[in-house]
Amino acid sequence: MIRPHRSHPLWIAYLLHRLSGLGLALFLPVHFYVLAFALNQPERLDAFLRFADDPLVKVAEFGLVFLLAVHVFGGLRLLALEFLPWSPRQKTMAASAVAAAFLVAGTFFLQAV
Amino acid sequence: MLGLRLYMAQRLSAMVMIPLTLGHIAVMIYAVQDGLSAAEILGRTKGSDIWFIFYGLFVLAVSLHAAIGLRVVVHETLGLKGRALDVFMWLAGLLLLVTGLRAVLAVTL
Amino acid sequence: MTADSNGLHVDVWRGSGTEGRFERFLVPMQESQTILDVVAWIQQYADPTLSYRYACRVGMCGSCAMMVNGVPRWTCRTHIKKVIKDNAITIAPLRNLPVIKDLAADMDPFFDKWVAAGGVHHPTRDRNDEIEKLSPATPERIETDTGIECINCSVCYAACDTVSSNVDFLGPAALQRAWTLYLDPKDADPGVILEAVSGRGGCHNCHSQGSCTLHCPNGLNPMKAIAGLKRATVSSFFKGGR
Numbered sequence: 001m002i003r004p005h006r007s008h009p010l011w012i013a014y015l016l017h018r019l020s021g022l023g024l025a026l027f028l029p030v031h032f033y034v035l036a037f038a039l040n041q042p043e044r045l046d047a048f049l050r051f052a053d054d055p056l057v058k059v060a061e062f063g064l065v066f067l068l069a070v071h072v073f074g075g076l077r078l079l080a081l082e083f084l085p086w087s088p089r090q091k092t093m094a095a096s097a098v099a100a101a102f103l104v105a106g107t108f109f110l111q112a113v
Numbered sequence: 114m115l116g117l118r119l120y121m122a123q124r125l126s127a128m129v130m131i132p133l134t135l136g137h138i139a140v141m142i143y144a145v146q147d148g149l150s151a152a153e154i155l156g157r158t159k160g161s162d163i164w165f166i167f168y169g170l171f172v173l174a175v176s177l178h179a180a181i182g183l184r185v186v187v188h189e190t191l192g193l194k195g196r197a198l199d200v201f202m203w204l205a206g207l208l209l210l211v212t213g214l215r216a217v218l219a220v221t222l
Numbered sequence: 223m224t225a226d227s228n229g230l231h232v233d234v235w236r237g238s239g240t241e242g243r244f245e246r247f248l249v250p251m252q253e254s255q256t257i258l259d260v261v262a263w264i265q266q267y268a269d270p271t272l273s274y275r276y277a278c279r280v281g282m283c284g285s286c287a288m289m290v291n292g293v294p295r296w297t298c299r300t301h302i303k304k305v306i307k308d309n310a311i312t313i314a315p316l317r318n319l320p321v322i323k324d325l326a327a328d329m330d331p332f333f334d335k336w337v338a339a340g341g342v343h344h345p346t347r348d349r350n351d352e353i354e355k356l357s358p359a360t361p362e363r364i365e366t367d368t369g370i371e372c373i374n375c376s377v378c379y380a381a382c383d384t385v386s387s388n389v390d391f392l393g394p395a396a397l398q399r400a401w402t403l404y405l406d407p408k409d410a411d412p413g414v415i416l417e418a419v420s421g422r423g424g425c426h427n428c429h430s431q432g433s434c435t436l437h438c439p440n441g442l443n444p445m446k447a448i449a450g451l452k453r454a455t456v457s458s459f460f461k462g463g464r
Contacts, residue, residue, distance in 0.1 A: 010432035
């Protein structure tokens with residue numbers, strides 16, 4: 001339950017940016033660990049990639065791409081907020097960032113299945 | 114907790130990563146089309162200077178960016194501060210840097 | 223107590239320091255009644271030991287802010303009609319500040335940070351000099367005008383989650399004050415202000431959650447002011463400043 005003083009779009013955008021950032025930071029070491037199999041255990045990398053053909057894993061991948069995209073587009077919004085002349089359309093920009101992230105992650109998912 | 118220097122490192126690494134991330138997403142969408150295989154990925158990246166520079170820079174920037182981001186999250190949610198917070202930030206950054214560079218070398222060498 | 227169409231159920235925070243609990247009062251409803259009217263009625267007719275703070279009653283002095291249904295508000299200009307839910311209202315002292323007693327919060331940390339953010343004028347002239355004439359039309363002055371109507375009510379400070387999770391953070395009001403002084407051509411040392419807002423608790427800790435701007439009763443935009451300070455400190459860094 002979001003407390004009353006927080007229930008507004010920019011606070012939700014902040015929460016999304018924080019959670020996606022945290023999720024990506026925790027995912028990265030795993031991502032790197034698996035990729036490093038290419039160095040001396042290529043068969044394990046292939047086994048892992050076959051596991052990624054599972055439809056459930058595809059959905060999880062959609063989630064990861066969404067985390068990445070929403071963090072990038074949300075980050076672009078923050079850079080614009082901080083470094084460009086002030087715009088009163090902050091809520092629109094936050095909503096656009098989420099929409100763009102859905103579009104990108106959705107495109108990935110459609111190509112993956 | 115976050116002075117001007119760390120703030121600048123955070124924002125500059127973010128700016129570096131914006132084109133890199135968009136490129137990475139484009140490659141993912143392209144590569145996933147016919148399913149992933151180690152041979153396909155490595156065929157693209159092995160021995161390529163461009164992919165080495167692309168992902169090498171990516172790993173450098175993300176180590177910096179994520180370490181500072183985690184510093185903020187850990188301070189604000191767990192209350193860690195002072196030297197312990199600095200040590201945590203450096204360890205997080207080093208972990209990402211070492212595992213990340215190892216992965217980049219594994220797929221591009 | 224049963225529900226009464228003419229009575230408001232008001233839960234009021236009672237206690238001092240970190241100890242306390244909500245106490246329920248039944249308050250008669252009136253036409254054009256504000257939250258401050260409700261609190262004053264309780265103190266005058268139900269419990270004279272209730273402590274709270276107010277002065278002007280017209281939204282000028284900034285002393286009567288409280289948490290109303292979990293949102294920080296200036297109580298003298300908040301009509302109950304705007305916030306009432308199921309005939310009930312919850313009133314608590316401002317968030318992010320120590321409680322002195324009941325609804326009176328200790329404003330010291332808020333004002334200490336006001337000073338720490340460099341919010342003191344650094345003069346260029348003395349009383350024998352002529353008054354410096356400023357054009358109201360410069361971009362700096364137009365920007366300054368959007369930030370100077372602050373009444374120090376601490377509503378933004380209570381709304382800010384960065385203040386609650388980072389004790390050093392100077393907060394929206396103090397940083398907005400610093401921004402308007404930084405833009406003032408009469409200020410002798412804007413570099414001192416940039417230094418003051420670049421420390422551990424400075425403007426760079428702001429996450430642009432925007433609760434300050436949303437809840438400011440005077441419609442000011444501290445989030446914009448803090449973004450201005452971030453920009454100013456970064457460009458001063460690139461110019462080889464501090």
